[in-house]
Amino acid sequence: MKPYYITTTLPYVNAEPHIGFAWEIITADVLARFHKVMGCEVIFNTGTDEHGQKIYNKAVEAGISPQEYVDGYAAKFRELSTLLNLSVTHFIRTTDPHHVEAAQAFWKRCADHGDIYKKIYKTKYCVGCELEKTDSELVDNHCPLHPQIELEIREEENYFFKFSAYQQALLDLYKNQPDFVVPKEKLAEITSFVAGGLQDFSISRLKEKMPWGIEVPGDPNHVMYVWFDALINYISTLGWPDSDTFTQFWPGVQIAGKDNLRQQSAMWQAMLLSAQLPPARQILINGFISVNGEKMSKSFGNVISPVDMVKRYGIDGTRYLLLSLGPVSGDMDVTWEKFDHYYNGYLANSLGNTVSRIANLCARAEMSLSLTRKESVDPAISEALETYRFDLALESIWNRIKNLEKVIDEKQPWKLSGSSLELFLRQSGEEIIFIATQLQMFMPDTAEQIIALFTAEKITPPKPLFPRLS
RNA sequence: GGCAGGGUAGCUCAAUGGUGGAGCAGAGUCUUCAUAAGGCUAAGGUUGUGGGUUCGAACCCCACCCCUGCUACCA
Numbered sequence: 001m002k003p004y005y006i007t008t009t010l011p012y013v014n015a016e017p018h019i020g021f022a023w024e025i026i027t028a029d030v031l032a033r034f035h036k037v038m039g040c041e042v043i044f045n046t047g048t049d050e051h052g053q054k055i056y057n058k059a060v061e062a063g064i065s066p067q068e069y070v071d072g073y074a075a076k077f078r079e080l081s082t083l084l085n086l087s088v089t090h091f092i093r094t095t096d097p098h099h100v101e102a103a104q105a106f107w108k109r110c111a112d113h114g115d116i117y118k119k120i121y122k123t124k125y126c127v128g129c130e131l132e133k134t135d136s137e138l139v140d141n142h143c144p145l146h147p148q149i150e151l152e153i154r155e156e157e158n159y160f161f162k163f164s165a166y167q168q169a170l171l172d173l174y175k176n177q178p179d180f181v182v183p184k185e186k187l188a189e190i191t192s193f194v195a196g197g198l199q200d201f202s203i204s205r206l207k208e209k210m211p212w213g214i215e216v217p218g219d220p221n222h223v224m225y226v227w228f229d230a231l232i233n234y235i236s237t238l239g240w241p242d243s244d245t246f247t248q249f250w251p252g253v254q255i256a257g258k259d260n261l262r263q264q265s266a267m268w269q270a271m272l273l274s275a276q277l278p279p280a281r282q283i284l285i286n287g288f289i290s291v292n293g294e295k296m297s298k299s300f301g302n303v304i305s306p307v308d309m310v311k312r313y314g315i316d317g318t319r320y321l322l323l324s325l326g327p328v329s330g331d332m333d334v335t336w337e338k339f340d341h342y343y344n345g346y347l348a349n350s351l352g353n354t355v356s357r358i359a360n361l362c363a364r365a366e367m368s369l370s371l372t373r374k375e376s377v378d379p380a381i382s383e384a385l386e387t388y389r390f391d392l393a394l395e396s397i398w399n400r401i402k403n404l405e406k407v408i409d410e411k412q413p414w415k416l417s418g419s420s421l422e423l424f425l426r427q428s429g430e431e432i433i434f435i436a437t438q439l440q441m442f443m444p445d446t447a448e449q450i451i452a453l454f455t456a457e458k459i460t461p462p463k464p465l466f467p468r469l470s
Numbered sequence: 471g472g473c474a475g476g477g478u479a480g481c482u483c484a485a486u487g488g489u490g491g492a493g494c495a496g497a498g499u500c501u502u503c504a505u506a507a508g509g510c511u512a513a514g515g516u517u518g519u520g521g522g523u524u525c526g527a528a529c530c531c532c533a534c535c536c537c538u539g540c541u542a543c544c545a
Binding site: 012014049051052053054055121185186188189190192193196198199201202203225226227230258259261262263266267331338341342344345348349350352353354355356357358359360361364395398405406408409410412413414415461463464465466467468 | 473493494495501502503504506507508538539540544
């Protein structure tokens, strides 16, 4: 069987699971299920990114050990698989012992290849905040919170990765593989970034200042910078360095948010090249979800969590609403009102109601139809999924539902009887089973329920699949 | 500032040189098998602005206005 490997990015565990990540992982799930249906052996990876300064600070703040802190969040992210009915096969935590070993082995390979060196790293420090500041945080080269205080320059010795050595190799990769990053605007963006010149980046932190990380091999005074360690999960989860699974499944497809473009499609690829491993097969970049035109944030109080969505719309309702949002490449704006509107229109009134109509007609007729399921994927759907247009795939399914509704109105089966009624019920029953079969990747439970309903010995009037919201 | 993408019906978007389309919302109408669901019909656009090329422009060219993203060490 052909191997197919897909992975999400690992969410950083300093907050509750976010709707944007739910979107990312649901699209990954559809791709995983799709490839499985197409006959591939599938590995679907996700997990949690657990090291670094922010987590360390939060743990200290909460008065618990970093490990306790991340254990709590890792459990919550693991629950997403159940919450959203995901076909995840691998869940990796960057604190897993195997990942730690793999990260150290990876570091050694980069070092052996001559791509890691020590350098004095200058940081800007605001005495007012007692914090290091990055350039992007500064206004006019001053801390925005303490503009009257001059920033101190502090120096520390860090390990650096020779990112700059991979400029040409990355440009060649983008050129030779025009679908390496999708959508293509993002490939253009990363190409222009890399073409503009690369600076080596620091990949370690002094342990005495920030101990929560993987120890640098051969230097107990340093831990790896969280990015360097986290990216390696994509192969450590496959058992790298010593594993047949790795050789069989790598390279794979990576899904990431647009804020991750550079890390995934440039830094990580350079790291792989340095370790003399093949680059990823493809990076799929998705946009952000905003709420009513505003960025989702706790301070605005407008956060929509996947848990809340599932409570209101059910698992498959949530999956549908997120998948139908639109081309995953762009940003999408949502509101609860819009979600309700689409839920009622597409799920309750269209799909759910059509299933009820036909099932009721069948039940009244008391005929034995003996319908059976047939596995097949509509070419329109595989075509849409090859280009990651989840919205178009769903649209093509809903066109069939709409058409079925038209046929019901035209044929007026409630006025039919005998063989003409049987013919109608058989045809529409087969059509609804076909529709449900197409829905399997998107709404697995709903699909099974519909198929079970219509392949039953005796078809009975069902409960509403998606009760209308008032 | 530079680079990239975009501005089409009230809303979300489709249509890349040949009579501007769909869904949703709103209007009218038919129907009752169904979750007060469904079908049909009509209406709705000077395609951001100004110029140009062309027999013909939403589409190509020039200028301008507006929106979004990127312009590296935040995980």
